[in-house]
Amino acid sequence: MIIGDSRLEALGWHHVYSGKVRDLYESSAHPDRLLVVASDRVSAFDHILSPGIPGKGALLTQLTLWWFGRLGEPTHLAGGHPSLGEHLPDQIAPRTMLVHRLEMYPIECVVRGYLAGSGWAEYQVSGSVCGIPLPEGLREGDQLPEPIFTPAFKAPMGEHDENITFERMAEIVGDADAVMLRDASLRIFETASDIAAERGVLLADSKFEFGREPSTGGAVLADEVLTSDSSRYWDAETYAAGGANRLDSFDKQIVRDWLAAHWDKTGEPPELPAEIVERTVARYQELVDRFLTDH
Known part of the structure; x- marks a missing residue:
């Protein structure tokens, strides 16, 4: 499901593309800009799974903005939350970046x-x-x-x-x-x-x-x-x-492992159990906390 599509339409932003995770919007009032909205969708083995990972889009956007501010590199960013919060619905602003249109x-x-x-x-x-x-x-x-x-x-x-x-x-x-x-x-x-x-x-x-x-x-x-x-x-x-869990990563590996054990990759993948979703949310959040907590 596209996040807040009707509300963005009302603000003059029209949906133009959806990837596995992000949705792109453009506006005739801002021809050199795009809105990039990160969803809570999660994919594995080339399938978008159900349910999504609650809060994932906002966490990914938050971490991207944090890195943009520390790398010292030119980026496509024209604006991000909270500055966009004055103009976008609360559900959408934390997961959104206003960016320059690039080739x-x-x-x-x-x-x-x-x-x-x-x-x-x-x-x-x-x-x-x-x-x-x-x-x-x-x-x-x-x-x-x-x-x-x-x-x-x-x-x-x-x-x-x-x-x-x-x-x-x-x-x-x-x-x-x-x-x-x-x-x-x-x-x-x-x-x-x-x-x-x-x-x-x-x-x-x-x-x-x-x-x-x-x-x-x-x-x-x-x-x-x-x-x-x-x-x-x-x-x-x-x-x-060392040990068996030394390569445990801060991402959706929990989802991949569960799916590999419960699906033969034919037909539609099964719905993710609540416990798998909760563990994955915690893993994403832990990485954000590691970086955004003051050191």
Whole structure:
């Protein structure tokens, strides 16, 4: 369900696109702006699940705005809660960003500091990730000698993104932009890793998206950034202690694990139990509290 669609229509904002989590709105009164509204929808295995995760959209937006204020990078942000609260309904404002309209690069700029997820799966087969050879004998969750840039091509809606080499990325966006996006992604990841470490959190990997500002031609950081949905975070103490739960992440992994155990991936997925939803909410909230609590 689209959040507050009729109320935004009344304010002159018209729905133009919905992804798995976010909805986009435009207004003829603000042709160079978009409203990005993060929903409480949760997806896994290419399905949107029911019910959603209450408060998730507001938490992701809150964390994105927090990071935008600390990275020292140009971003697409034109306004966010609470400044938007004067103009938008209370249900919508905390999950909304007013952003500059950009020409988005069709690349997910993934940086990996640890070997996990699809990178781990690829390494087991080839000993490399996105064409980057890695040392032999690494285990799942091991820290890499240095963070690596492993881009993905953004597939059309409903299809899987495709991991690609840096050389293939350069063919898509051009050599100069490929270098610029790689360097910016690695720089942001390093800054974010240091900030996370101060809060007892390891940033295992993250994906960034960038767009080109039409009037200046400059590239800016866009979409959500360093949230539980775009990044893999681990508790530093738990990781150091080892054990079966050392790679427990601050995201929807609880949902993925439950679904994998209770669904054969055919037909429609089952409804999530209340206990799974509650545990997932708590995990999202814990990460936000780690960062937003004064240090």
